[in-house]
Amino acid sequence: MPFKRPSSTRDSSQSSSNTGPRLKRARSRSPSHDQASSSSRITVITVYIVQAKLDPEIVSDLFRVAEGDRVFEGGHHNGVRFHLCHDVSEAEVIVTAVHMRRRLERHIDWGIAKDRAIVTPQWLLDSAQQGKSLPCGDYAALHDLQDETEHNCPDTDCHCRSGSESHSPPPNELSSLSEPASPELAQQHDSVAAAEYDVSKLSLSHTARYSCCRASPLICPNQGLVAELDVIRRSRSLEGEERSALSYQRAIAVIKAFPKPITAKNLHGEVSKLPYLGQKLMSMIEEYVEDGQITESAKNRDSPRFQALSAFTTIYGIGPHTARKLHAEGMRTIHDLEYHFGEKETSAGSELSSGDGHAEDEEKILERSIQVSLTLRDDFKEKILRDEVEEMNSVVMRELDALLTGCTSTIVGGYRRGKPQSNDVDIVITHTDAKGGAAKIKGLCKKFVRRLYERGLVTHVMHLSSFRAPNALRTTQWDSLEKALTVFILPPSPDGCQPRRRIHRRLDLIFAAPEVYWTAIVGWTGSTMFERDLRLWAKERRGLKFDSAGITRRHDSKAFFPKNEREVFKLLGLDWVPPLLRNADA
Numbered sequence: 001m002p003f004k005r006p007s008s009t010r011d012s013s014q015s016s017s018n019t020g021p022r023l024k025r026a027r028s029r030s031p032s033h034d035q036a037s038s039s040s041r042i043t044v045i046t047v048y049i050v051q052a053k054l055d056p057e058i059v060s061d062l063f064r065v066a067e068g069d070r071v072f073e074g075g076h077h078n079g080v081r082f083h084l085c086h087d088v089s090e091a092e093v094i095v096t097a098v099h100m101r102r103r104l105e106r107h108i109d110w111g112i113a114k115d116r117a118i119v120t121p122q123w124l125l126d127s128a129q130q131g132k133s134l135p136c137g138d139y140a141a142l143h144d145l146q147d148e149t150e151h152n153c154p155d156t157d158c159h160c161r162s163g164s165e166s167h168s169p170p171p172n173e174l175s176s177l178s179e180p181a182s183p184e185l186a187q188q189h190d191s192v193a194a195a196e197y198d199v200s201k202l203s204l205s206h207t208a209r210y211s212c213c214r215a216s217p218l219i220c221p222n223q224g225l226v227a228e229l230d231v232i233r234r235s236r237s238l239e240g241e242e243r244s245a246l247s248y249q250r251a252i253a254v255i256k257a258f259p260k261p262i263t264a265k266n267l268h269g270e271v272s273k274l275p276y277l278g279q280k281l282m283s284m285i286e287e288y289v290e291d292g293q294i295t296e297s298a299k300n301r302d303s304p305r306f307q308a309l310s311a312f313t314t315i316y317g318i319g320p321h322t323a324r325k326l327h328a329e330g331m332r333t334i335h336d337l338e339y340h341f342g343e344k345e346t347s348a349g350s351e352l353s354s355g356d357g358h359a360e361d362e363e364k365i366l367e368r369s370i371q372v373s374l375t376l377r378d379d380f381k382e383k384i385l386r387d388e389v390e391e392m393n394s395v396v397m398r399e400l401d402a403l404l405t406g407c408t409s410t411i412v413g414g415y416r417r418g419k420p421q422s423n424d425v426d427i428v429i430t431h432t433d434a435k436g437g438a439a440k441i442k443g444l445c446k447k448f449v450r451r452l453y454e455r456g457l458v459t460h461v462m463h464l465s466s467f468r469a470p471n472a473l474r475t476t477q478w479d480s481l482e483k484a485l486t487v488f489i490l491p492p493s494p495d496g497c498q499p500r501r502r503i504h505r506r507l508d509l510i511f512a513a514p515e516v517y518w519t520a521i522v523g524w525t526g527s528t529m530f531e532r533d534l535r536l537w538a539k540e541r542r543g544l545k546f547d548s549a550g551i552t553r554r555h556d557s558k559a560f561f562p563k564n565e566r567e568v569f570k571l572l573g574l575d576w577v578p579p580l581l582r583n584a585d586a
C-alpha cells in the first residue's frame, strides 16, 4: 500500500454534511483563536462566500480579503483574520449578495442559515479594513434573518494584544543561528516580506504550456471558478481516475495564471485559446460565468461517497486507493476508521527507537501513521499561521545548533509561496560548510530527530528515510534526500507566565548536502503542479532530470550543482519564478 501524504484539511471541509452539526462555532476550533501568536492575539473568523449574484471580479476580491491576501492600507488588518471555508456547515459568517430566502435556499440549507450570521459582502470588506469584526446586524443580508444574524455574529471583544508577553524567542538570538556563512546561502532570505520583484518585468506568459513558465499567484482573479473545478479534480482523484484528475489540475493551473476575471466577454475569445481548456472544460467555465457555480461540482460536493472519501484522505497515510478500500469494506465516517484501526496508544516510530535493528514492516508503519493521525486529527485540522511556522523553525534550528553548529535552513512548502496558513511545516536543512557539509549532513536526520524526540519536541515519527535505505513507502515523486516526517509540538513558553496552547503539528525535515541545497528548496517549495511541470520541462526541453536531490543530464548522468535558486532556473533554461508566483494548484 503506498504511503500517501494527506489531503489538506481544507479538503476535509467537504466531508462534513451540509446539514450536519457544525464544528461548534468554528471559532473555538479555528486556527488561532486560542493560540498565542508571537506578538498579538488574533481572532479568526470562518467565512463562507455564496458566489451567486456576485461579479467574478467582486468574488475574486472577496476571496483575496478572506484569504488574507488583500491587506488594507494603514496596517489595520491585524485584529481579525478570516479563514475561508468551502463547506458552509463550517462557517460562522456567510457572505452573500442574495436577499431573498427562496434564492438563498438554492445554495444553503435554511437550518444552517438560521444558525449563522448572514451578511452582505460589505461586512467582509469593512471588517477587514477596520481590522475587527463589525456588528453583523448592521450588514444583515436577509431581513428574515436580521435577529439571527445579530445573535450569531462572532464576538471579537477578546482580541486584545498580548504585547510584551510574546513567547517567541528574541528575533536576533534565533536568526543568528540560521545566519548563512556563504554568500550563496545568504540568498535564502527571500521571505514574503523581502520579496522584491516587479511582476511586469518577469518574462512569464500566462499562455505558456508549462506552469513553471507562468506567474501563478496564491489567489487569482478567478479563484471562485478554481475552487469549483478543484472539487471535480479531487473527486476524480479519489475515484482513481488519475488522467482525468490531471486534466482538471492542468486546467486549474492555467486559470490560476490568467490575469483577469473570466467574463462572458472574453470567454469565447482569449480564454478559449488558453492551453488545456477543451470543450468540456469550456462549457463548465461558461456555466460558472453564467450561474456562479458548476452543476457537477455541486453534485460531487453533495455526494456522500465523495464526502466520506474526502474525509478518509485527510488522515495521514490514507490515499485514494486505501480510502476506496475502506469504503468498500463499509466504512463511512472517521469514527468507523477509529473503530477499524483502534485507538491504541501510539509511540514514536521504531525506526527511531530500534537503533540498527530491523525496521518495522511497511504495513505496520502505515497502520501506526494512520492511528497517530486519527488520534491527533483535531490538532492536525488546525491551520498553522505564519508566525507559528517561523517559531517552529527557530526552535528546530536552535536545537540543531546544539547538536551541530553551522547548519542553516529554509522554510519551504506553502509558507514560502506566501500561504497565510499552512497544513504542515516543511523545512530544508543543510550545512554552511560548502566542502565538508555533505559528510556532516549524512546521518544527521536520524540523530537529530532522536534528539527532538528525547526532548519531547517530536512526539511521533511517521516516516524516516536515509540515503542508504530507500524506503518503499516513498511515493514516486519522492527524492533520495534524508527526511523525517514527524509530529512536533512547541515547548512550553519560556517564562511560563502565560501558558501557550500546545498543538501537535506536522513537521517535515529534509536534509540536503550543500551542493543540492537549492534543488531541494526548489523541489520542496511547490506547488505540486509547478513541480510536475518543472520535471516535465527539464525532461522534454532540456534533456535533464530534475528532482529535489539534484539535476542530472539524462544521456550521461552528469550532475549539476547550482549555487543559488536563480541558478537552478538558469540551468533548466527557465526564467526565475518568484516563490509567491508558483501557486499553480487550487
Ligand code: DCP
Residues within 6 Å of the ligand: 005, 008, 412, 413, 414, 415, 419, 421, 422, 423, 424, 425, 426, 475, 477, 523, 524, 525, 526, 527, 528, 531, 532
Ligand atoms: N511535493 C511534491 N509532490 C508531492 C508532495 C509534495 O512535489 N507528492 C512538494 C510540493 C509541495 C511541497 O512538496 O508544495 C510541500 O508539500 P506539502 O504537502 O507540505 O504542501 P504545501 O506545503 O504546498 O501545502 P500545505 O502543507 O499547507 O498543505
Ligand code: MG
Residues within 6 Å of the ligand: 412, 413, 414, 415, 422, 423, 424, 425, 426
Ligand atoms: Mg507544507
